Amino acid sequence: MHITHLSVPEALAGLHSSDGGLGTAEAERRRGEYGPNRIERIRGEPLWLRLARQFTHFFALLLWLAAALAFFAEYRDPGQGMATLGWAIVGVILLNGAFSFWQGYQASQAMAALNRLLPNQVTTLRDGRACRLAADRLVPGDLVLVQEGDSVPADCRLIEATGLRVSLATLTGESLPQARNGEAGEDLPPFAATNLLLAGSSVVAGHGRALVFATGMRTEFGKIARLTQTGGEGPSPLQREIARLSRLLALLALGIGTLFFLIGHALGLPFWQNLIFAIGIIVANVPEGLLPSVTLALAMATQRMARQNALIRHLPAVETLGAATVICTDKTGTLTLNHMSVRRLYVAGRLVDLPRTGEARTADGERLRPLFDVARHCHGLREVTDAGRHAVLGDPMEVALVEMARREGGDAAPYRRLDELPFDTSRRRMSTLHQGPEGRILYCKGAPEAVVPLCGRMLATDGVEPLGEARRERLRQAQEDMAGRGLRVLALAWRPLPDSASGDELERELILAGLVGIEDPPRAEVAEAMRRCREAGIKVIMLTGDHPVTATAIAREVGLVTGAEPRVITGGELQRFSESQLQFALEAPEILFARVSADQKLLVVEALQRKGQVVAATGDGVNDAPALKRADIGIAMGIGGTDVARQAADMVLLDDNFASIVRAVEEGRAVYANIRKFLTYILSSNVPELVPYLAFALLRIPLPLTIVQILAIDLGTDMLPALGLGAERPHPQGMRRPPRPRSERLLSWPLLGRAYLVLGLCEAVAGMSLFFLVLHWGGWEYGMPLALGDPLYRQATGACFAAIVVMQVANVLVCRSPSESLLATGLRGNRLLLWGIVVELALALAIIYTPPGQILFGTAALPAHAWLVMLPFAAALIVVEELRKRAVRRQGANLAARSR
Structure with a gap:
C-alpha cells in the first residue's frame, strides 16, 4: 500500500520512525545504505576525451596522415621544405580541433540547476x-519541520x-498554490x-511536520532529473550534414x-616527388577552412539573434531553427502578455465591461459588493512590503481579481480567515471560510461548470433571487x-454559514455572485509573426492548459x-490516443491542444518527429525539460522559465x-543559405589548387603552386571573405519559401557543378595562365629545369597564387547570391565582406612582397603589369556567372x- 493511503501511525511504523524522529546512529546507518540526499550527475565523457575526439575523427586523421608523410619525406630528403609543410598541417589540425571542441563544450547544465533548487x-x-x-x-x-518560505528537501x-x-x-507548471x-x-x-510534499516544491504559507520517505534520485524530482540526463538528444540536422560532408570530402581527397x-608511379616519377604530388592532391581537396568557417558563422548568428532577444545556448541550434517545420508553443506569456485583468462581468443579469486600467466603471459598486x-x-495571495512598497504576490489570475475588487468595490474591512477548501483538478474550485461581523461566511470561486451546479440562488437586480432554468440558460x-x-x-x-455547517455541507446552497x-x-506583434509562419510553410500548434x-x-x-473548424484535442482525449491515432490527428491543417499537461507535450513532440517534422517546442517548467531536450530545438522562457528549463533548452527567449x-x-x-x-x-578554390598538381605530374612542368601556398589560401586569404558570406543578412524572400526538405543536402550536385565546373575552372585557367606567362617573361621554355630556389620559379608560383586570390575576390562577390545578379546584390550591405576582401588582398601582398612572406611561402615580388593581366580573368568569371x-x-x- 502506498504511503498516501496510510494513517500517520502506520506511516511512521512503516519507516521504523517515531514522533521524535530518528536517532543519530540510525540516521547515519541509513545514510550509508541510501546515500546522500542529492541529485546525482550521471558520469559523462571526460573533457580530455571530448577534446581528444576532435583530433581523431576521419577529417583530422586524413590531415594527420598528410603531416606524417611530410615529416617522413623531410627525414628521407632534408631541405625540401617538407618539415615546414608538416608543421603547417599540424597547425591546421589544432585550429580545427580547438574550434570544434569549443562548439561541443555547450553541454547541458540542467543538473546544476536542479541542485540549486x-x-x-x-x-x-x-x-x-x-x-x-x-x-x-x-x-x-x-x-x-517546514514553514512558509522553506523549500521541500525530499519527498x-x-x-x-x-x-x-x-x-x-x-x-508541474501549476502556478496556483x-x-x-x-x-x-x-x-x-x-x-x-x-x-505529500515533494522535493523541489516550496512552502508559501503555513507550517507542518513531515516524514521523509524518498531522498535523492528516488524522489519525483530525481526521476525528472534522470529523465533529463538520459533523454535522447541526437545531433542537429546541421551537425549530421557537416559530418556527412566532412567524410565525403575527406574520402574524395584520399581517393x-x-x-x-599510382598514376605518378606509372609515369615513372621519382618516389619523393610523387609523394609530394600525392600530399598536395590530398591537401588541395581538403577544405581546411570549412569547420572554422561554419563555427564562426554560427557564432556570429548567435550574436545577431541575441540582439533580437533569442539567446542561443548550442551553436548548431541556430541552423536547426531555420529548418523547423513545426513550432509547438505555449499560450500564456508566449502568445499573450501574461498580465491578467478582469475585462467583463456577468452580474445581476447583465454584462458589464471593465477597462484594462484606470478608474472604476460600475456605478453601483455597493449593490454588487458580494x-x-x-x-x-477567496485567494491564496501574500501581501508583502519591500523597501516601503506594497506588493501582492501569487497567481496572476487572483491578483487580477483582487485588483478589480479594490478598484470597483472600494475599501472593505478585512475578514478573519478561518479555513480553506483548496483548489484541485477534480473539484476545479476553491473556497475560503471567514469570520465576518455577522458570523461565518464562505466564499467560492472556480470553473462555472463546477460552481454553478452548487448554487440555488443568484445575485439579481432586486437582491437575491432563485436560480431557475431561464437564468441558468442566460x-x-x-x-x-x-x-x-x-x-x-x-x-x-x-454563502453565510450556520454554526452547524461543516465538511461537505460547506459548499452547498451557494449564492451565485x-x-x-x-x-x-x-x-500585438504575434499576429504578424503568425502570418509570416504561414508564408514560410511553418505549422504552429498551441498547447495550453486553458479551456478549449x-x-x-x-x-x-x-x-x-x-x-471555420480547427481540430481541438483536450488532454483527456490525448490520454486515450494511441501513437498512430495521434499521428493521424496531427495531419489536421489547424490543430490546438487544450487542457494538456507538460508531460503530454512530450507525446506531441515525439509524434511530430515520427512524422518526419523538425520540431521547435517552448516550455518553462522543470517538467518541460524532457520535451525541450527531445525536440529538435527546445526553447525556454527567459523571464518566466525555471533554471532547469533554460539549461535543458537550445535557445532562451529573453x-x-x-x-x-x-x-x-x-x-x-539565413545561416543555412x-x-x-x-x-x-x-x-x-579546390580546382585551381588541384590543377597545378595534375599539370606537374602529367605535363612534367615545375610545380605551379606549393602546398604551403595552398594552406595560405585555405586558412589565410579565404577565411575572412568566407566569414563575410556567413554574415549576409536574411534575404527578403527567405520567409516566403517553405522549409527545406530533410533530404536536401548542403553538398548538392548543382552546388558542386557551380563550384568545380564554373567558378573553379575559371580560377584554374587564370592561375595556370599567370604561371606560364611569368615563366615566359623570364625566358623559360618547356622542358627547362627550374630549382625550387630559382627567383623565376618563386615569382611564377607567386603569380599563380596571386591570380587565385584575385579570382577569389571576384568569386566572393558573385557568391553573395546563387541566382541574383551582382547588380542587384551590389557591394554594399556587408561591411565584414568588404573588410575581408581588403584583408585578403593585404595578406596576398604581404606574402609576395615582404621578405618573411617570401621566405615562408616561397614567392618573389611580381611586376605591376602581372596584376593588370589578372583583371580580365576576374571580369570573365563575373560575366560567366552572370550568364x-x-x-x-x-x-x-x-x-x-x-505551376500557376
Whole structure:
C-alpha cells in the first residue's frame, strides 16, 4: 500500500520512525545504505576525451596522415621544405580541433540547476530534538519541520499541517498554490496527493511536520532529473550534414590522392616527388577552412539573434531553427502578455465591461459588493512590503481579481480567515471560510461548470433571487460569450454559514455572485509573426492548459487559426490516443491542444518527429525539460522559465515572446543559405589548387603552386571573405519559401557543378595562365629545369597564387547570391565582406612582397603589369556567372508560370 493511503501511525511504523524522529546512529546507518540526499550527475565523457575526439575523427586523421608523410619525406630528403609543410598541417589540425571542441563544450547544465533548487539546510528531529542539518544528510524516516518560505528537501508524507500551502510551479507548471494536509488520501498520482510534499516544491504559507520517505534520485524530482540526463538528444540536422560532408570530402581527397600517386608511379616519377604530388592532391581537396568557417558563422548568428532577444545556448541550434517545420508553443506569456485583468462581468443579469486600467466603471459598486467580496477574499495571495512598497504576490489570475475588487468595490474591512477548501483538478474550485461581523461566511470561486451546479440562488437586480432554468440558460450564454472573446471565465459565489455547517455541507446552497471574464491580452506583434509562419510553410500548434473555447478564441485573435473548424484535442482525449491515432490527428491543417499537461507535450513532440517534422517546442517548467531536450530545438522562457528549463533548452527567449522565435527562424534560414554560399566559395578554390598538381605530374612542368601556398589560401586569404558570406543578412524572400526538405543536402550536385565546373575552372585557367606567362617573361621554355630556389620559379608560383586570390575576390562577390545578379546584390550591405576582401588582398601582398612572406611561402615580388593581366580573368568569371544566374532565373520563372 502506498504511503498516501496510510494513517500517520502506520506511516511512521512503516519507516521504523517515531514522533521524535530518528536517532543519530540510525540516521547515519541509513545514510550509508541510501546515500546522500542529492541529485546525482550521471558520469559523462571526460573533457580530455571530448577534446581528444576532435583530433581523431576521419577529417583530422586524413590531415594527420598528410603531416606524417611530410615529416617522413623531410627525414628521407632534408631541405625540401617538407618539415615546414608538416608543421603547417599540424597547425591546421589544432585550429580545427580547438574550434570544434569549443562548439561541443555547450553541454547541458540542467543538473546544476536542479541542485540549486534543493535547499542547503533543513530543520529535522533527531533524538527527539529539533536541529539544523545539511539537506544531503536526510534519510528515509527523518521528520522535518517546514514553514512558509522553506523549500521541500525530499519527498515527504505530512504528519501534521496548519494552513499549509505549497507551490508546485517548478514541478508541474501549476502556478496556483495547493493546500496540503496530513490525512490519509485516495489513490492519486504523487503530484495530486494532498498529504505529500515533494522535493523541489516550496512552502508559501503555513507550517507542518513531515516524514521523509524518498531522498535523492528516488524522489519525483530525481526521476525528472534522470529523465533529463538520459533523454535522447541526437545531433542537429546541421551537425549530421557537416559530418556527412566532412567524410565525403575527406574520402574524395584520399581517393584522388591515392589515384594520382599510382598514376605518378606509372609515369615513372621519382618516389619523393610523387609523394609530394600525392600530399598536395590530398591537401588541395581538403577544405581546411570549412569547420572554422561554419563555427564562426554560427557564432556570429548567435550574436545577431541575441540582439533580437533569442539567446542561443548550442551553436548548431541556430541552423536547426531555420529548418523547423513545426513550432509547438505555449499560450500564456508566449502568445499573450501574461498580465491578467478582469475585462467583463456577468452580474445581476447583465454584462458589464471593465477597462484594462484606470478608474472604476460600475456605478453601483455597493449593490454588487458580494461579488467584489468574493474576489477580494477567496485567494491564496501574500501581501508583502519591500523597501516601503506594497506588493501582492501569487497567481496572476487572483491578483487580477483582487485588483478589480479594490478598484470597483472600494475599501472593505478585512475578514478573519478561518479555513480553506483548496483548489484541485477534480473539484476545479476553491473556497475560503471567514469570520465576518455577522458570523461565518464562505466564499467560492472556480470553473462555472463546477460552481454553478452548487448554487440555488443568484445575485439579481432586486437582491437575491432563485436560480431557475431561464437564468441558468442566460448564464451559459454569457459564459460562451466571454470564452468566445478569449476570456478565462470564473464563477464567484458565497454563502453565510450556520454554526452547524461543516465538511461537505460547506459548499452547498451557494449564492451565485456572478461570472468574471479575465483577459490575458495577446501580444500585438504575434499576429504578424503568425502570418509570416504561414508564408514560410511553418505549422504552429498551441498547447495550453486553458479551456478549449478560450484557446480557440485566442488562436483566432492572433491568427493561428483561420479556418471555420480547427481540430481541438483536450488532454483527456490525448490520454486515450494511441501513437498512430495521434499521428493521424496531427495531419489536421489547424490543430490546438487544450487542457494538456507538460508531460503530454512530450507525446506531441515525439509524434511530430515520427512524422518526419523538425520540431521547435517552448516550455518553462522543470517538467518541460524532457520535451525541450527531445525536440529538435527546445526553447525556454527567459523571464518566466525555471533554471532547469533554460539549461535543458537550445535557445532562451529573453522576452518570452513568440515573435522572437519567428525572427530567430529567419536568422536560422539565413545561416543555412550563408553556409551554402561560403561552401561554394571555399570549394571553388579546390580546382585551381588541384590543377597545378595534375599539370606537374602529367605535363612534367615545375610545380605551379606549393602546398604551403595552398594552406595560405585555405586558412589565410579565404577565411575572412568566407566569414563575410556567413554574415549576409536574411534575404527578403527567405520567409516566403517553405522549409527545406530533410533530404536536401548542403553538398548538392548543382552546388558542386557551380563550384568545380564554373567558378573553379575559371580560377584554374587564370592561375595556370599567370604561371606560364611569368615563366615566359623570364625566358623559360618547356622542358627547362627550374630549382625550387630559382627567383623565376618563386615569382611564377607567386603569380599563380596571386591570380587565385584575385579570382577569389571576384568569386566572393558573385557568391553573395546563387541566382541574383551582382547588380542587384551590389557591394554594399556587408561591411565584414568588404573588410575581408581588403584583408585578403593585404595578406596576398604581404606574402609576395615582404621578405618573411617570401621566405615562408616561397614567392618573389611580381611586376605591376602581372596584376593588370589578372583583371580580365576576374571580369570573365563575373560575366560567366552572370550568364549562369540569368539562365537560373529564367528557369525559375518558367516553373512558376507552369505551376500557376
